[in-house]
Each structure stands twice: as C-alpha cells, then as structure tokens.
Amino acid sequence: MDLSKPLSRISELYSDNLERNGPVSTAVGWNTPESQRLRFEKLTSVVDAGAQPFSVNDYGCGYGAHLDHLLERGMKVSAYHGYDLSEKMLDTARARLGGFQGELDLRQSTTLETEADYTFVSGTFNVRFEASEDEWKRFILGKLDEMHRHSRKGFAFNLLSTYVDWQEPHLFYGDPLFWFDHCKRNYSRQVALLHDYPLYEWTILVRK
Template structure:
C-alpha cells in the first residue's frame, strides 16, 4: 500500500512541482483552508514541537512561516515520497526549526501531530484495507503526540454526486467514536468545509 501511495504522489509532484496540484489539491486556497483548521489544535503562545505526517513538499511549513511568523516551532515533516521531500524548503527563520524525513514511520513524540489529506485518495485499495490503514495511522499519530493530533477526511457525498472510486469518503462521527474509544481522547470536529473542486468537503477531526 505504501509503495502504491508513494508512486501516485511522486508522479503528482514530478508533473506539477511544489504546488497544490502536486499534492492533489485543486488550488492553494483550498489547501490552506485545511491548514487553518488543522493548526487550531496548536497553542502558538509557547514553543511547540509539531509532526507533519504526509508533509509532501512542505506546504504546511511554508504556511507556518507566513501565517505564524512569530511562533517558535520545532517542525518535523515525514513523507513516503523522496521526490516530495526533495522539493521541501528549509525554514528561513531561527524561531521555526525544520527537518524533513522520507519514510512511513513517525520517528519522534512531539506536542502535536497533523495530517492533511492523507486519507482522501485510496487508489485501488479496498474499503476494508483502507480502513485498517486509517486506524493504524491514527494510532501512530496518537502515540506520537503528547497533547493532541488533527486530521481531515472527505465527507460522504450527497445523493446527487457520483463517487470517484479512487477517493475515500468518511463520516467524521465514525472516527470520532473510534478515537474516543481506542485512545480515551476528547474529540471535536473543528470545521466542515465545502469548497468547489475534486476535494469538495473535508471535516477536520481533532482528538486532544
């Protein structure tokens, strides 16, 4: 599964470069709407450490540098694709330290972990296999987070829309219950976003 995901996103970034399309978002505003919601988890009033799971070319780091200029952040981005990590740019400020690593594991425990869009594209995987992948990833993120983690999902399609087989849609309530039961977490849905494009809706789930 990891090999299939790596090939898919490597093709994307080699085709589109370090852009929103390179990580399969329709545009930068769509991508950054998700970052705004995911980062509501973090308390930037003090120095924090942050894991960015499935970081791609490091767009979240660039967003941090733009949106949270004075924050003190120890950032670690991990991604399956070496081509993605090759596009990542280091931090330009001493108050935001950054490192990027190729791999599927989260190699450290941080204050927070976030993942944007990694549960959206299941490719040819069965629904059952993809569900196991989500469960394992959520468990890994919980184990790698001292204070909390945030992820997002594509919401279920309305009856008027035709499903795209390669995309995965999930009711946030299912994963809220899962995180509460498995991790004893307090869980909330930060926002339900609806935006034109392939990734039409994305609730942000925050177990803390």
C-alpha cells in the first residue's frame, strides 16, 4: 500500500494553509477557534485527573495548539512529542513552543517512535485525497496499533462521522460503531465513544 502521494499532498495542503493563514485554527482545517477547542476538550477528557504530570504524543501536531490547550487548562505536561508531515508546521511549532518547560520533541515522521502516557490525534485522519477508503482505513488501523503500543495510559482520536447527509469525496468518514468495536476488542475494556457534541464527527477515548 503506497500512500506517498496522498501523504505528500496532505503535507503541501497544511503548509500552504499555514503560509496563507498563519498559526491559527484555519491553518489546520478547523473553521473556528471554538470548534478547535471543543475537539481538544473531547480528546483531553481521556486524561486521568490524578495522572499529572504526564507525557504526550501528538500525532499530526500542526503548530502545537493542543499543547497550548493543555497548558491553558493548567495541566502539567512533562514531555511533548509532536509529529507532523509538514516541516513548515514543525518550524512554527518550535518557534511558538520554545518557552515550554518540559521536554519538547518535534519530528517530521508518519511513524510513532516515542512512548508517552497519552497519545492524541485531532483531525489527522480526515483527509485522504486519492487514497481509496479501504487503503485509508487500513492506514488508520495500523496507526491505532502504533498508538496502543506507544501509549502507557491511554489514547484518543477523532474521525468525521458517517452520520451525515453528504460527504466530500477527498475526505474519510468513519462508522463510529466499527471503530468503537475495534478498539473495545483489541485495545481495552475501557473505551468511550463521544458523539453528542455539535460537530460532524465523533471522538473515541481508550483508557488502559
């Protein structure tokens, strides 16, 4: 399964968005800062309130907005490992997050290589371009296996929902029932599906 072309196009898309918009929510595909924060709130709810300080893998980190969110909430993050396809995004993240007091590790890679307490994926799997639905589904399944292996306490991710009236042909929409069942059967007995917030997506939390 060769996904080099769609992955390259995804990198170009977000690099171009960053140049055009700067380090704001629209650069990473969210229409408003409010919708971006809501997604972060749902993903972050996987964190055990008593588990601080904790380390983070952020797969598809963009310019580091999720770390901003965690710190603004007063959470104690000991290490932040950010992964992104776009070197321009990573350069911007390095400049923005230079004052972070914990370990800062930013990598241009599609493969998770660091172990952390929690792994987050926010919107990273939404754009598939010319990859077929089956190819992209298998790609995500492989990434979830990586997240499971590299997350000590849990992980969280979101996908566009199949419970919509229409679908964009270049985006990937996930059946929440399939993904919940997959996580429940393969990763943990403690799995939550959040599909009760006003966006055309859902979030899954896996606690280990």
